[in-house]
Amino acid sequence: MFNYNFRWGQALNSLPQMLEGALVTMEIAILSMAVGIVVAIVLTVFRLSGRRLLAAVATTWVEIARNTPALFQIYMVHFGLGSFGIHLSPYLSLLIGITFNNAGYLAENFRGALKAIPDTQARAARSLGMSAGQAFGSVVMPQMLRIxxxxxxxxxxxxxxxxxxxxxxxxxxxxxGVTSELNARTFRTFEFFAMAAVIFYLITKVITLTARLLAARLFRY
Structure with a gap:
């Protein structure tokens, strides 16, 4: 029989703590994306370098990131490295694990974007006296990031x-993490995790809508 008594007051009183946790969540996500984009560009360059060793490193990274669970990757960073005496904080382990995953997926996205850019773009840049690096950085990469x-x-x-x-x-x-600790202290599972789900939803919707507005403004032509 359904006799659960909702107590939203406790959850609402804990909202400031949950929002602080949301800021940490955003911080980790933003840092992991920023570093992941840089690493992904490097991996993309490695795959295009024509050097077998560099291409093998990049391909291995991408294959592991895309074909193993993200949970496994985070677990290996924290506990796997710990087996070799490298002990990282939970924050750093989570950041590195997500960055590793982001870089792998973004590198594959960048590779696909490069295929959509005509080779004539790079050749035209070279004909103007640019080096291969300058052509990639000034002509090809901006188009790759746009796509x-x-x-x-x-x-x-x-x-x-x-x-x-x-x-x-x-x-x-x-x-x-904050939601889990609040739940452990109060046993109000539904209320706390429902609020956490709403916060996650709002964050992701804001990001998605902001990105669409930016794309419409920046890529009108």
Whole structure:
């Protein structure tokens, strides 16, 4: 028989703590995306370098990131490295794990974007006296990032949701971690996790809508 008594007051009183956790969640997601984009560009360059070793490193990274669970990647960073005496904080382990995953997916997105750019773009830049590096950095890469803009938005949303996997490494300062601790103290599971779900939803919707507005404004032509 359904006789559960909702107590939203407790959850609402804890909203400031949950919002603080949401800020940590956003911080991890933004940092992981920023570093992930840089690493993904490097991996993309490696794959185009023509050097087998560099291409093999990039391909291995992408294959592991895309074909193993993100939970496994975070777990290996924290506990796997710990087996070799490298002990990282839950925050750093979560950040590195999500960054690793982001870089792999973004590198593949960038590779696909490069295929959509005609080779004549780079050749035209070279004909103007640019080096291969200058042609890539000034002509090809801006177009690559433009084509990849919306996929990068999707990856940002995924990064926010992945922060909840920090539970496996005892991360307790992000939104999911704070919610779990509040639930453990009050046993108001439905109220707290329902509010956390709403906060996650609002964050991701704001990011998605902002990205669409930016894309409409920046890429009108």
């Amino acid at each position: 990849s803009f919306l996929p990068m938005t999707n990856q940002m949303v995924w990064a926010i949701l992945m922060t909840s996997l920090g539970a496996v490494v005892a991360m307790n300062t992000d939104l999911y």
